[in-house]
Amino acid sequence: MAGEGALQFYRELPKVELHAHLNGSISTATMKKLMARKPHLDIHNDMTMINKGQKRTLEECFQMFKIIHQITDTAEDILLVTKDVIKEFAADGVKYLELRSTPRDTPAGLTKRAYVETVLEGIKQCKEEGLDIDVGFLLAIDRRGGPTAAKETVKLAEDFFCSSNELVLGLDLSGDPTVGHGKDFMEPLDKARQSGLKLALHLSEVSNTNFTVSLLF
Ligand SMILES: [Zn+2]
Structure with a gap:
């Protein structure tokens, strides 16, 4: 099997x-929509994309995420991104999807709680639109925020775990692996487990070579 036929089969x-x-x-298409909403930021494709075959250092990847955060700073942006990402995974034949993201307070006034609400709203809207895909969400803890921010995220996850109709599955410890120490997060993560939340440990990822250790347990 080769070429178009194979592509169709795998899709x-x-x-x-x-x-x-x-x-x-x-995707590039969604990025274009976001960039069109914020022309004043003067962001270009090559600042937010890693194309096939390209390599970036870990530092460059985190720099890129900083730029992506700038163009996804309102509830409207987060809703657009969530729905587009789910639709594109569905179009690619994905039937079960676990999304993870770090709740953010943004300069545009979005709170961490509103961030999570917006992602969950996107998931719900996709379901209502009849997309053939089940989606769950993990709230990510960025280790750069330290254990205090981690505790806040655990609290948020606990609140939504109870109220989101099983859309919130758990937490994902993530962020720059060169910052801090994993053991600093044992206490909040242990508390999360006691509340019934699942945990993913996200230890290291480099460029487009994926070295993630991401275990849900
Ligand atoms: Zn990852």
Whole structure:
């Protein structure tokens, strides 16, 4: 099997995607829509994209995420991104998807709680529109925020775990692996587990070579 036929076969094959970064799954088409909304930022494709075959250092990747955060700073942006990402995974034959993202307060006034609400709203709207895909969400803890921010995120996850109708599955420890120490997060993560939340440990990822250790347990 080769060429178009193979592509079609793999696209139609039912798949699960257990580790999708919301802001790392934005397509070129969605990025164009976001850039058009914020022309004053003067952001170009090559600042937000890693094309096939390209390599970036870990530092460059985190720099890129900073720029992506700038163009996804309102509820409207987050809703657009969530829905587009889900639709594109569905079009690619994914039947079960776990999205993970770090709740953010943004300069545009979005709170961490509103960020999570907006992602969950996007998931709900896709379901109402009849997309053939089940989606769950993991709130990511950025280790750069330290244990205090981690505790806040755990609290947020606990609140939504109870109220989101099983859309919130758990937490994902993530962020720059060169910052801080994993053991600093044992206490909040342990508390999360006691509340019934699942945990993913996201230890290291480099450029487009994926070295993630992401285990849900
Ligand atoms: Zn990852």
